[in-house]
Structures are given as structure tokens and as C-alpha cells.
Amino acid sequence: MPKREGRGVELVGSEAPSELLRELVAHLRQNRTQLREEWVVRITEARLLTAMTKEEIFAEATSVYDSYVEALETETFEALQAYARNLSERIIPRGVETHEVVGIVLLLRDVLARSLFAKYQTDFKKLNRILDAYEPAANRIANTVAVGFVQERERVIRQQQEAIRELSTPVLQVRERLLILPIIGVIDPQRARQLTEQLLRGIRTNRAKVVVIDITGVAAMDVTVANHLVQTVEASRLLGATVIVTGLSPEIAQTLVTIGVDLGKMNTVGDLQGGIEQAERLLGYKVVTLAEPR
């Protein structure tokens, strides 16, 4: 009696594993239409890919089925990986979730396995051997597609994070020689570093003499980031610019005092309005009302 021990198996029949695989692939190709149809029904029943139309699901199902069978046949997975990434690029913007992609691949695996049960139901030994050839390949396929999808998602997330980081640290010129850097949200060391680099470049480009860094929109700051802020102030001075920090929350003020920041080095004002007014004074501007506002 042949024992099934994971992948290692005693072949009692005369077929080699590759021959079995060929037989299996032939069966999957012959019954392509029917099996694909069955799969699409299962997908709909499981309420997966609801973001896509019936036509789209059919088209993608055809591609996936063919890629699946090809991977089984050639026992190579590069083409499948490339297809998985390509597919992910298309469907992620449509709002398709990871569990849906993993779900449909597993459903296909089930549909194909069931058809194998049906075909070899009279020959249990042969069924076992066929499954021995099918299962490792099918698992690898499911893995490849799922991982491909997740990798693409991660790439998109990284891209978006980068875009958000850039957008969220604008350096704005509000007067000649006066820059404002409004910071909103969470500052991590990476963002702090990017902020500093952007500011220093902005000082040089705009020939700024005063910079107002407003941190009203920053809820909390840890010691590392507080030090980054101090360094930003010092580096700006080396470029001949004075920095005024505005909008320190009580919590941040506490942090700065706790870490022993030399507040003599830092020019701080309560709010942004006050900061801009002081900056204007430093630059020699005076704001005068000309007439009654209408």
C-alpha cells in the first residue's frame, strides 16, 4: 500500500510524477470551459470581487485559469508572478482586497481538486498519486498569487506615504525673505529629517532671513524629534536665517523643558500670528491700515 508522507511518496503505478502532471493538465484544459464557469459561480456565491463587473470577472477568470494551468504544466512560476503583479496593479485601484484575491485562488484550487475527485473516483490509488502531483503545485500557485498581490499593495502604500510626506511639509514664502513652515500631524524621525532638508533648501532658494515654524498641528513630540527641531533651528542659523517656533502645545513645551533644550537658543512665540508679526518686525516691515475696510 503506498504511503503518503508529505511530498515523498512510493509510486506503485507506472507513471512518473511529470507524466501524472501532464495527464492532470490535459484534463484541466479539456474541461476548461466548464471548470471556469463553475469557478465564477463559486466566486459570485462567496460574494467576492464585488467591485468588478461580471464581464471583468469573466475576463480575469479566464486569464487566471490559463496562467494557473500553465504554471502547473511548466512547473515555473515567474510568468504567474508577473501576471499576479500585473493583475494587482489593475485591481487594487478598484478597491479589491487581499482576502478576495486569496479567496478566489483558493476557490479555483477547490474547483479543480473536486473535478479530480470526480474523474478518479473509481481509482483511489491513482487519485492519491494525482493529488500528490497537484497539491504542492497548487499550493505554490496560491502562495505566488497572494504574495504578488500583497507586494504590489505594499509598493502602492509606500508610494502614497512618500507622496503624503512631501505634500505635508510645504515651505511657503509669505513675504520677501520670510518663510513659513506649517507642520501638521505626526513627525517621525524620517519626516523630521525631510523637513529639515526641505527647509534648508528653501532658505537658500528664497534667500530667507526669517523662518516661522508653526507646530500648532503637532500633538506630541518625543525627545528624538525635539532634538531634530533644535538642530533645524541651528542649521538654519548657519545659513543666516533666524527661526521663530510658534504654536507649542503645553505637552511639547513640557518635553522641551524636560530634555533640557537651551531655550535661549530657540526663539518661540505663542501663535502663528504673533510669530509672523515678530518676523515682520525683524525684517523691518510695518503693517499700516490705509482706510476703513469696506
Place this chain on the structure above:
Amino acid sequence: MEVPILKQGEVLIATFQAALSDADLNQLRSGLVRQVVKFRSRAVIVDVTAMDVMDSFASRTLREIAHMIRLRGAETVIVGIQPEVAFAMVQLGLTLEGVATALDLEEGLAYLTQKFKNIN
């Protein structure tokens, strides 16, 4: 390699080249002070635009130059520190404390003009 020192009225301008050895820096320090004495200059501008890296020795030398020149009653302004260099310097804790800085030569001269006007 000698650092060229130019005279512009009451201001001496020393322009650093890209790579200065420790010996060059020492030579500059003594040379500048001598010139300040010789021309009775009121200020020195050290232009480091061409420097793409600033180590602790260079930073210390600049501070020493500023202190020595102040003993002669003159002001020093360091100009032209590049953004990348400034960033690297503060991370190493080299802040050039007590030394005036400006964006470039033009700003440095404007700063001195303002300062002299105030004094006069």
C-alpha cells in the same frame, strides 16, 4: 594652498577653496589676523561656499579665527555654508556658536553695513 584674501574697504574677504588641509587652515588663521592688523579692518567675511564638508577641526578653526579677530575689535561673518553641510554640522554638534553667519557674500556685506551703521 593659500587662501586668497581680498580687501573691500574696511572688510577683508577670505574665500575658501574646496579641500583645505589642517596646515592651510592654520596658515589662514594667522594670515587673516595679520591682515586685519595691517589694514585696520573692521570686519572679515569668510566665504565657505566651495566647502562641501566641514569637519570639527575646520569648525574649531573658524571659531578661533572669529575670537582672535574680535580681540582686534573686528567682526567675523561666515557665509556660504551649504544646506547639506549645515545639516551634517548640527548633527555633529558643530554649531559655530558665537560666530555670525549669513547666506552668502551679498548678505554678509549687507549685515555688516547695517551693523556699522548702527554703531555709527
